[in-house]
């Protein structure tokens with residue numbers, strides 16, 4: 001970089017203004033009922049040690065919106081904190097012998113300086129740090145409240161185990177059979193484990209989506225898939241030889257006449273009896289082998305539970321078909337395992353047909369979903385079809401398409417949709433929907449089944465065998481059993497002295513002073529729980545804590561939370577769609593039901609920011625394509641870095657780093673300063689020419705249009721990139737008209753006004769240099785507190801185009817629209833015209849063809 005930075009000493013300017021902001025506590029806010037509030041939040045960082053470009057992007061997007069809202073008169077809460085508990089700190093302790101606390105707090109100190117160098121307008125007085133006892137005490141408090149209500153419970157169960165991280169993972173953290181943190185294949189372990197009853201809220205987590213209209217559609221779909229609600233029915237298939245029956249769950253009872261075999265999960269409790277007495281030991285062996293196989297690998301979208309595919313592996317549709325493209329496919333996920341099964345040699349009776357069908361055990365059925373047993377209908381389910389083909393089992397068609405065969409792709413094909421029931425005794429001829437309802441009612445009547453709803457969502461496993469986490473506040477007494485730690489004894493602190501060897505088990509187990517406790521009930525000896533909480537608990541409610549970070553009696557003060565919550569705009573990566581964003585919604589509902597808040601949903605508006613890439617892939621250490629923000633700030637300044645990162649792509653799109661871009665941003669700031677200085681220096685030139693009215697009109701028009709456009713781009717669409725382009729255009733106009741206008745006193749006044757507006761418009765993007773210019777201009781106070789400029793709607797009006805509306809090629813109407821109106825808007829406006837609506841009537845619109853600024857042709 002051989003640039004001459006002498007004319008613009010950004011290092012000095014930026015440091016000086018950061019100090020002014022800090023000294024004046026410019027970004028601190030208080031509850032003020034007289035002002036409209038705006039709570040802006042970016043997902044808080046993990047203190048890994050360094051800020052990366054993804055952070056810079058995330059926080060810069062938020063900062064522009066926060067600064068803009070402040071200028072628009074809102075009381076803006078924009079806090080930051082640290083997601084400071086978790087594994088990397090412990091790994092650092094094992095590897096380098098640094099205490100996790102030292103490592104974490106040092107990293108926070110360093111990253112805080114980095115964030116301050118970016119000039120983000122955070123209210124640092126509200127900083128939250130989850131590794132401090134004054135924070136995690138409230139995790140424990142909330143846990144105890146749930147424990148009292150039976151919503152936190154302990155159970156022996158199969159859990160996901162990451163051998164690399166040596167800890168348990170929640171299902172959400174092991175999706176696709178890989179550890180969410182280190183990508184190791186996840187194993188299964190049976191152990192005692194604490195769970196939170198998130199399933200109690202399954203229905204509400206789903207129905208709450210109605211309040212989340214400002215969330216990206218695909219995030220809602222991922223959550224919906226993860227919650228996985230299925231309406232269906234239970235049906236019991238008798239096995240007379242055992243005097244037992246096998247209960248299956250099916251979403252397609254209408255296909256039961258096509259059930260040609262049953263399939264049980266390898267973990268199914270009846271397997272033992274089914275196999276018992278059988279001479280073939282290989283049956284037992286086969287089952288043991290299938291169980292050992294990772295349950296999560298088996299869950300790769302091809303498992304039948306039924307119809308509960310992994311939402312990450314493919315979209316969830318109750319009648320999934322492989323033809324459906326899936327936008328959520330996780331790149332690099334291991335392929336689904338081959339379907340394997342074994343015939344038990346037993347049969348069960350189909351209660352509808354009275355017919356005996358074989359019972360199989362297979363790896364594509366999971367114990368966790370439904371009942372762990374399914375009826376296989378190979379003619380109408382692709383997984384069963386594949387399995388039946390492989391093992392030569394019967395395929396019997398019982399549903400036919402309602403439309404003609406030509407439209408559905410021909411007879412003899414696997415048909416998974418609803419249709420008309422056939423070959424099904426008295427039910428033949430019914431439509432699937434009606435058959436399902438009537439057949440479930442019949443089953444209930446006869447006592448061998450009933451209609452039911454199931455969810456894919458499981459309770460949240462929160463036990464972690466780690467040191468650097470919030471201790472679960474219970475003790476075990478031989479006499480009294482599990483006892484919650486009394487509230488007045490909270491927090492249960494993480495003991496400082498522990499050994500970090502990296503060997504199996506939690507370091508806490510070996511700290512006698514921690515483990516040895518007193519039973520709060522009988523006063524006898526008790527053993528303290530050594531499991532700590534999943535750190536996702538910390539992030540499930542931290543946004544409430546910012547409202548009153550110093551509150552000592554409760555997790556947060558009700559009045560402050562009532563004022564600030566909900567978060568008006570939440571910005572962060574989409575990788576949290578089903579982890580953090582489901583847990584935080586769950587906790588918000590729990591806190592409401594504990595009477596701490598009245599809120600149903602914490603984040604009515606969620607903006608998922610896109611990835612930062614370089615040379616075609618995500619920035620990552622392993623790829624060696626990481627660009628260090630500090631180096632960029634040293635070379636070009638924080639203002640240039642922010643401006644470039646915001647200019648290069650709209651927030652939700654991928655952003656590709658390139659060094660030329662930041663250099664361009666740097667040059668633009670230089671040009672603005674030069675223009676600005678030129679205008680400021682004008683008073684010394686005392687030209688007394690007459691004002692050029694055309695030039696003045698051009699500048700004035702552009703000025704008002706730019707104010708309007710920039711405000712709308714930020715506020716309505718978050719199109720920060722196009723807002724910056726208009727500011728650039730405005731700067732060019734200003735430079736062009738300057739030489740003409742500076743000749744007259746009136747022209748000079750107009751130029752000064754335009755220069756002032758330019759500084760105001762640019763200030764959310766490049767705040768340091770704008771504070772500097774604002775001051776030299778003689779502006780009052782900080783530009784941060786200056787009001788956003790107004791525009792004159794008449795002057796700001798864009799040029800209009802007259803657009804003709806045709807139906808089937810005939811002109812029917814016309815309307816006015818802004819020049820350059822996007823096609824979607826053209827279509828919507830045309831279809832909304834009363835005359836057009838009347839002419840179209842009920843007829844379906846086949847397509848709409850647009851020619852920009854000219855014609856909309858509606859084809860019926």
Ligand SMILES: [Zn+2]
Pocket residue numbers: 162163164165166179180181182183184
């Ligand atoms: Zn791992």
Ligand SMILES: [Zn+2]
Pocket residue numbers: 477478479480481519520521522523524
């Ligand atoms: Zn006791």
